[in-house]
Amino acid sequence: MPAKLRIILKPDDTRKLILPDGIPKTMEQLTDEVRKVCGLNGEFRLQYQDKDFGDALVNLTSTAELEDLTTIKVIPITDDCSQRFNVTVLEDAQSLQSSSFHSDDTEILSSPSSSVSTRLEMWPRQFPIPKFSYDTELQLEKGNAEYRSNKTRFKHSAKTKSDILEKVAEEIFKFKAYPSDADFSEVAEALIKKHPCLSEPGSYNGCYGWKQRFKTKMGNYRTQLKGTGCSELLVNSLKSKAPEDALPAKKVKRPKRGEANHIPDIPTGETREKLENERLSLLTEVMKRDNCAVVKDKMAKTFSLRRQEIVEKELGVEELKERWPALFSENEVCNIFELYK
Numbered sequence: 001m002p003a004k005l006r007i008i009l010k011p012d013d014t015r016k017l018i019l020p021d022g023i024p025k026t027m028e029q030l031t032d033e034v035r036k037v038c039g040l041n042g043e044f045r046l047q048y049q050d051k052d053f054g055d056a057l058v059n060l061t062s063t064a065e066l067e068d069l070t071t072i073k074v075i076p077i078t079d080d081c082s083q084r085f086n087v088t089v090l091e092d093a094q095s096l097q098s099s100s101f102h103s104d105d106t107e108i109l110s111s112p113s114s115s116v117s118t119r120l121e122m123w124p125r126q127f128p129i130p131k132f133s134y135d136t137e138l139q140l141e142k143g144n145a146e147y148r149s150n151k152t153r154f155k156h157s158a159k160t161k162s163d164i165l166e167k168v169a170e171e172i173f174k175f176k177a178y179p180s181d182a183d184f185s186e187v188a189e190a191l192i193k194k195h196p197c198l199s200e201p202g203s204y205n206g207c208y209g210w211k212q213r214f215k216t217k218m219g220n221y222r223t224q225l226k227g228t229g230c231s232e233l234l235v236n237s238l239k240s241k242a243p244e245d246a247l248p249a250k251k252v253k254r255p256k257r258g259e260a261n262h263i264p265d266i267p268t269g270e271t272r273e274k275l276e277n278e279r280l281s282l283l284t285e286v287m288k289r290d291n292c293a294v295v296k297d298k299m300a301k302t303f304s305l306r307r308q309e310i311v312e313k314e315l316g317v318e319e320l321k322e323r324w325p326a327l328f329s330e331n332e333v334c335n336i337f338e339l340y341k
Contacts, residue, residue: 005066008073009038023066030063034074043077054122123175123183127190130171136163143197154197165217172218177233179218184211230265263311264304275305286326295326
Protein backbone atom coordinates (compact mmCIF):
# COMPACT_ATOMS: atom_id res chain seq x y z
CA MET A 1 0.00 0.00 0.00
CA PRO A 2 1.27 3.52 -0.78
CA ALA A 3 2.33 5.52 2.29
CA LYS A 4 3.21 9.06 3.30
CA LEU A 5 5.65 10.16 6.00
CA ARG A 6 6.13 13.57 7.60
CA ILE A 7 9.85 14.45 7.69
CA ILE A 8 11.14 17.03 10.19
CA LEU A 9 14.51 18.44 9.10
CA LYS A 10 14.52 21.57 11.26
CA PRO A 11 11.93 23.30 13.47
CA ASP A 12 10.98 25.47 10.49
CA ASP A 13 11.53 22.86 7.73
CA THR A 14 9.02 19.99 7.50
CA ARG A 15 8.47 17.94 4.35
CA LYS A 16 6.25 15.17 3.01
CA LEU A 17 7.75 11.91 1.78
CA ILE A 18 5.50 9.98 -0.61
CA LEU A 19 6.23 6.25 -0.89
CA PRO A 20 4.23 4.77 -3.82
CA ASP A 21 5.37 1.23 -2.93
CA GLY A 22 4.70 1.60 0.78
CA ILE A 23 7.06 1.62 3.78
CA PRO A 24 10.52 0.26 2.78
CA LYS A 25 11.45 -3.09 4.26
CA THR A 26 14.93 -2.04 5.39
CA MET A 27 16.43 0.99 7.11
CA GLU A 28 18.93 1.40 4.26
CA GLN A 29 16.13 1.76 1.73
CA LEU A 30 14.30 4.28 3.94
CA THR A 31 17.48 6.28 4.56
CA ASP A 32 18.18 6.42 0.81
CA GLU A 33 14.65 7.68 0.14
CA VAL A 34 14.95 10.40 2.79
CA ARG A 35 18.40 11.39 1.51
CA LYS A 36 17.17 11.60 -2.10
CA VAL A 37 13.92 13.48 -1.45
CA CYS A 38 15.39 15.92 1.07
CA GLY A 39 18.71 16.41 -0.73
CA LEU A 40 20.78 15.45 2.31
CA ASN A 41 24.53 14.87 2.48
CA GLY A 42 26.53 13.36 5.30
CA GLU A 43 25.47 10.90 7.95
CA PHE A 44 22.24 11.09 9.95
CA ARG A 45 19.95 8.94 12.03
CA LEU A 46 16.17 8.86 12.17
CA GLN A 47 13.73 9.13 15.05
CA TYR A 48 9.99 8.50 15.03
CA GLN A 49 7.05 9.42 17.25
CA ASP A 50 6.35 6.36 19.40
CA LYS A 51 2.69 6.09 20.44
CA ASP A 52 3.66 3.89 23.40
CA PHE A 53 5.47 6.88 24.92
CA GLY A 54 2.97 9.62 24.20
CA ASP A 55 4.41 10.37 20.72
CA ALA A 56 7.86 11.11 22.16
CA LEU A 57 10.69 10.84 19.64
CA VAL A 58 12.57 7.51 19.78
CA ASN A 59 15.49 6.28 17.66
CA LEU A 60 14.23 4.29 14.67
CA THR A 61 15.95 0.90 14.28
CA SER A 62 13.41 -0.93 12.13
CA THR A 63 10.95 0.23 9.50
CA ALA A 64 8.44 -2.21 11.00
CA GLU A 65 7.77 0.51 13.59
CA LEU A 66 6.40 2.85 10.92
CA GLU A 67 2.87 3.27 9.66
CA ASP A 68 1.27 5.51 7.07
CA LEU A 69 1.31 9.20 8.14
CA THR A 70 4.00 8.64 10.80
CA THR A 71 6.27 11.57 11.70
CA ILE A 72 10.03 11.00 11.59
CA LYS A 73 12.85 13.40 12.39
CA VAL A 74 16.30 13.63 10.81
CA ILE A 75 19.16 13.94 13.33
CA PRO A 76 22.51 14.93 11.68
CA ILE A 77 25.60 13.13 13.01
CA THR A 78 28.38 15.71 13.29
CA ASP A 79 31.77 15.94 14.95
CA ASP A 80 30.43 17.90 17.91
CA CYS A 81 27.53 15.48 18.36
CA SER A 82 28.96 13.97 21.55
CA GLN A 83 29.25 17.34 23.26
CA ARG A 84 25.67 18.28 22.38
CA PHE A 85 24.52 14.83 23.47
CA ASN A 86 26.09 15.32 26.91
CA VAL A 87 24.25 18.59 27.47
CA THR A 88 20.97 17.12 26.19
CA VAL A 89 21.25 14.13 28.53
CA LEU A 90 21.89 16.43 31.45
CA GLU A 91 18.87 18.57 30.61
CA ASP A 92 16.61 15.56 30.12
CA ALA A 93 17.82 13.85 33.28
CA GLN A 94 17.14 16.95 35.37
CA SER A 95 13.69 17.34 33.86
CA LEU A 96 12.91 13.70 34.57
CA GLN A 97 14.01 14.18 38.15
CA SER A 98 11.65 17.12 38.59
CA SER A 99 8.69 15.35 37.01
CA SER A 100 8.86 12.23 39.18
CA PHE A 101 6.69 13.64 41.93
CA HIS A 102 5.83 10.30 43.54
CA SER A 103 9.27 9.94 45.15
CA ASP A 104 10.12 11.27 48.60
CA ASP A 105 13.54 12.22 47.21
CA THR A 106 12.00 14.87 44.95
CA GLU A 107 9.53 16.41 47.38
CA ILE A 108 11.40 19.69 47.36
CA LEU A 109 10.98 19.84 43.57
CA SER A 110 7.39 18.73 43.32
CA SER A 111 5.71 20.40 46.28
CA PRO A 112 2.86 22.63 44.99
CA SER A 113 3.96 25.34 47.40
CA SER A 114 7.45 25.43 45.89
CA SER A 115 6.35 26.69 42.48
CA VAL A 116 2.87 27.11 41.05
CA SER A 117 4.22 26.73 37.51
CA THR A 118 5.75 23.30 38.15
CA ARG A 119 4.57 20.83 35.52
CA LEU A 120 3.95 17.27 36.57
CA GLU A 121 2.43 15.86 33.37
CA MET A 122 3.32 15.54 29.70
CA TRP A 123 0.98 16.25 26.79
CA PRO A 124 -1.83 13.66 26.95
CA ARG A 125 -2.93 11.39 24.13
CA GLN A 126 -6.50 12.59 24.57
CA PHE A 127 -6.68 16.24 25.58
CA PRO A 128 -9.01 16.68 28.59
CA ILE A 129 -11.50 19.47 28.00
CA PRO A 130 -12.04 21.12 31.42
CA LYS A 131 -15.33 21.97 33.06
CA PHE A 132 -16.52 25.49 32.39
CA SER A 133 -18.61 27.78 34.58
CA TYR A 134 -21.98 26.46 35.74
CA ASP A 135 -23.81 28.76 33.33
CA THR A 136 -21.70 27.70 30.34
CA GLU A 137 -21.98 23.99 31.17
CA LEU A 138 -25.77 24.30 31.45
CA GLN A 139 -26.02 25.99 28.04
CA LEU A 140 -23.71 23.44 26.43
CA GLU A 141 -25.70 20.55 27.88
CA LYS A 142 -28.89 21.90 26.30
CA GLY A 143 -27.05 22.71 23.07
CA ASN A 144 -25.62 19.20 22.78
CA ALA A 145 -29.05 17.67 23.31
CA GLU A 146 -30.54 19.81 20.53
CA TYR A 147 -27.65 19.07 18.20
CA ARG A 148 -28.06 15.32 18.65
CA SER A 149 -31.78 15.69 18.07
CA ASN A 150 -31.90 17.94 15.00
CA LYS A 151 -28.28 19.03 14.25
CA THR A 152 -28.98 22.55 15.48
CA ARG A 153 -25.72 24.32 16.29
CA PHE A 154 -25.31 26.30 19.50
CA LYS A 155 -25.17 30.10 19.13
CA HIS A 156 -22.75 31.01 21.88
CA SER A 157 -22.56 34.46 23.41
CA ALA A 158 -19.36 36.46 23.80
CA LYS A 159 -19.37 35.61 27.52
CA THR A 160 -19.66 31.88 26.84
CA LYS A 161 -16.93 31.95 24.21
CA SER A 162 -14.65 33.89 26.56
CA ASP A 163 -15.23 31.33 29.33
CA ILE A 164 -14.40 28.44 26.99
CA LEU A 165 -11.22 30.06 25.67
CA GLU A 166 -10.01 31.06 29.15
CA LYS A 167 -10.53 27.63 30.74
CA VAL A 168 -9.05 25.72 27.80
CA ALA A 169 -6.00 28.03 27.68
CA GLU A 170 -5.37 27.36 31.37
CA GLU A 171 -5.64 23.62 30.73
CA ILE A 172 -3.25 23.80 27.78
CA PHE A 173 -0.69 25.67 29.88
CA LYS A 174 -0.69 22.83 32.42
CA PHE A 175 1.03 20.74 29.75
CA LYS A 176 2.73 23.18 27.39
CA ALA A 177 3.45 26.89 27.21
CA TYR A 178 4.14 26.71 23.48
CA PRO A 179 1.83 24.14 21.86
CA SER A 180 2.44 23.09 18.26
CA ASP A 181 -0.04 23.45 15.41
CA ALA A 182 -0.85 19.75 15.79
CA ASP A 183 -1.49 20.26 19.51
CA PHE A 184 -4.00 23.00 18.81
CA SER A 185 -5.74 20.73 16.30
CA GLU A 186 -6.06 18.03 18.96
CA VAL A 187 -7.52 20.52 21.45
CA ALA A 188 -10.09 21.84 18.96
CA GLU A 189 -11.10 18.32 17.93
CA ALA A 190 -11.45 17.29 21.58
CA LEU A 191 -13.70 20.30 22.23
CA ILE A 192 -16.02 19.42 19.33
CA LYS A 193 -16.05 15.76 20.30
CA LYS A 194 -17.18 16.61 23.84
CA HIS A 195 -19.51 19.43 22.79
CA PRO A 196 -20.67 18.73 19.21
CA CYS A 197 -23.04 21.71 19.32
CA LEU A 198 -19.94 23.95 18.99
CA SER A 199 -19.01 22.53 15.58
CA GLU A 200 -18.81 25.19 12.87
CA PRO A 201 -20.56 25.13 9.50
CA GLY A 202 -18.28 25.59 6.52
CA SER A 203 -15.20 24.25 8.34
CA TYR A 204 -13.70 21.12 6.80
CA ASN A 205 -13.58 19.42 10.20
CA GLY A 206 -16.02 21.57 12.14
CA CYS A 207 -13.40 23.09 14.44
CA TYR A 208 -10.86 25.08 12.39
CA GLY A 209 -12.20 28.36 13.79
CA TRP A 210 -11.76 27.11 17.36
CA LYS A 211 -8.20 26.08 16.57
CA GLN A 212 -7.36 29.62 15.45
CA ARG A 213 -9.09 31.11 18.49
CA PHE A 214 -7.05 28.88 20.82
CA LYS A 215 -3.84 29.99 19.10
CA THR A 216 -4.71 33.65 19.59
CA LYS A 217 -5.84 33.08 23.17
CA MET A 218 -2.63 31.26 24.11
CA GLY A 219 -0.58 34.13 22.73
CA ASN A 220 -2.57 36.58 24.86
CA TYR A 221 -2.39 34.24 27.87
CA ARG A 222 1.40 34.03 27.62
CA THR A 223 1.61 37.83 27.47
CA GLN A 224 -0.54 38.00 30.59
CA LEU A 225 1.65 35.50 32.45
CA LYS A 226 4.86 37.28 31.47
CA GLY A 227 3.63 40.19 33.56
CA THR A 228 3.56 37.91 36.61
CA GLY A 229 7.24 36.97 36.14
CA CYS A 230 6.84 33.43 34.74
CA SER A 231 10.43 32.28 34.04
CA GLU A 232 9.46 29.94 31.21
CA LEU A 233 7.98 32.86 29.28
CA LEU A 234 10.36 35.64 30.28
CA VAL A 235 13.29 33.72 28.74
CA ASN A 236 11.63 34.25 25.34
CA SER A 237 10.78 37.93 25.81
CA LEU A 238 12.48 40.33 23.41
CA LYS A 239 14.34 41.96 26.30
CA SER A 240 15.98 38.62 27.14
CA LYS A 241 17.22 38.00 23.59
CA ALA A 242 20.36 39.27 21.92
CA PRO A 243 19.76 42.26 19.59
CA GLU A 244 20.27 40.11 16.48
CA ASP A 245 17.66 37.60 17.75
CA ALA A 246 15.09 40.13 18.97
CA LEU A 247 12.21 38.77 16.91
CA PRO A 248 9.12 37.08 18.42
CA ALA A 249 9.51 33.80 16.50
CA LYS A 250 13.31 33.58 16.53
CA LYS A 251 15.19 31.23 18.86
CA VAL A 252 12.18 30.43 21.01
CA LYS A 253 13.30 28.15 23.85
CA ARG A 254 10.87 25.28 24.34
CA PRO A 255 11.02 21.98 26.24
CA LYS A 256 12.67 19.05 24.48
CA ARG A 257 11.45 15.46 24.29
CA GLY A 258 9.89 14.45 27.59
CA GLU A 259 10.84 17.47 29.71
CA ALA A 260 8.11 18.23 32.18
CA ASN A 261 9.80 21.23 33.82
CA HIS A 262 11.68 23.26 31.24
CA ILE A 263 12.45 26.39 33.30
CA PRO A 264 10.78 26.20 36.73
CA ASP A 265 10.36 29.40 38.71
CA ILE A 266 12.40 30.04 41.83
CA PRO A 267 10.53 28.29 44.70
CA THR A 268 8.44 30.38 47.06
CA GLY A 269 10.55 31.68 49.93
CA GLU A 270 13.80 31.45 47.94
CA THR A 271 15.70 34.06 45.94
CA ARG A 272 18.41 33.88 43.30
CA GLU A 273 20.88 35.22 45.85
CA LYS A 274 20.06 32.46 48.35
CA LEU A 275 20.32 29.74 45.71
CA GLU A 276 23.59 31.20 44.40
CA ASN A 277 24.99 30.92 47.93
CA GLU A 278 23.85 27.30 47.98
CA ARG A 279 25.65 26.74 44.68
CA LEU A 280 28.86 28.22 46.07
CA SER A 281 28.48 26.01 49.13
CA LEU A 282 28.12 23.02 46.84
CA LEU A 283 31.56 23.66 45.37
CA THR A 284 33.00 22.96 48.82
CA GLU A 285 30.64 20.16 49.83
CA VAL A 286 31.31 18.14 46.68
CA MET A 287 34.99 17.92 47.63
CA LYS A 288 34.29 16.29 50.99
CA ARG A 289 34.18 12.55 51.56
CA ASP A 290 31.04 10.69 52.60
CA ASN A 291 28.96 13.76 51.95
CA CYS A 292 26.46 12.39 49.44
CA ALA A 293 23.34 13.21 51.47
CA VAL A 294 24.26 16.91 51.82
CA VAL A 295 25.18 17.21 48.14
CA LYS A 296 21.96 15.49 47.10
CA ASP A 297 19.86 17.86 49.21
CA LYS A 298 21.62 20.97 47.89
CA MET A 299 21.37 19.77 44.28
CA ALA A 300 17.62 19.32 44.68
CA LYS A 301 17.29 22.71 46.33
CA THR A 302 19.16 24.50 43.52
CA PHE A 303 17.34 22.72 40.70
CA SER A 304 15.44 25.80 39.46
CA LEU A 305 18.58 27.96 39.38
CA ARG A 306 20.49 25.27 37.50
CA ARG A 307 17.76 24.82 34.90
CA GLN A 308 17.51 28.57 34.31
CA GLU A 309 21.26 28.78 33.77
CA ILE A 310 21.34 25.83 31.37
CA VAL A 311 18.46 27.07 29.23
CA GLU A 312 18.91 30.84 29.40
CA LYS A 313 22.71 31.04 29.23
CA GLU A 314 23.18 27.87 27.15
CA LEU A 315 26.24 26.86 29.15
CA GLY A 316 28.84 24.68 27.45
CA VAL A 317 29.98 21.42 29.00
CA GLU A 318 33.20 22.85 30.43
CA GLU A 319 31.47 25.84 32.03
CA LEU A 320 28.75 23.55 33.35
CA LYS A 321 31.37 21.31 34.98
CA GLU A 322 32.98 24.36 36.56
CA ARG A 323 29.77 25.76 38.02
CA TRP A 324 28.00 22.45 38.84
CA PRO A 325 30.66 19.75 39.34
CA ALA A 326 28.29 17.60 41.41
CA LEU A 327 26.09 17.17 38.33
CA PHE A 328 28.84 15.03 36.77
CA SER A 329 29.52 12.89 39.83
CA GLU A 330 28.64 9.22 39.83
CA ASN A 331 26.47 9.56 42.93
CA GLU A 332 24.37 12.39 41.49
CA VAL A 333 23.82 10.60 38.18
CA CYS A 334 22.74 7.51 40.13
CA ASN A 335 20.41 9.63 42.27
CA ILE A 336 18.66 10.93 39.17
CA PHE A 337 18.14 7.58 37.51
CA GLU A 338 17.47 5.63 40.72
CA LEU A 339 13.94 7.03 40.50
CA TYR A 340 13.24 5.08 37.33
CA LYS A 341 14.33 1.55 38.20
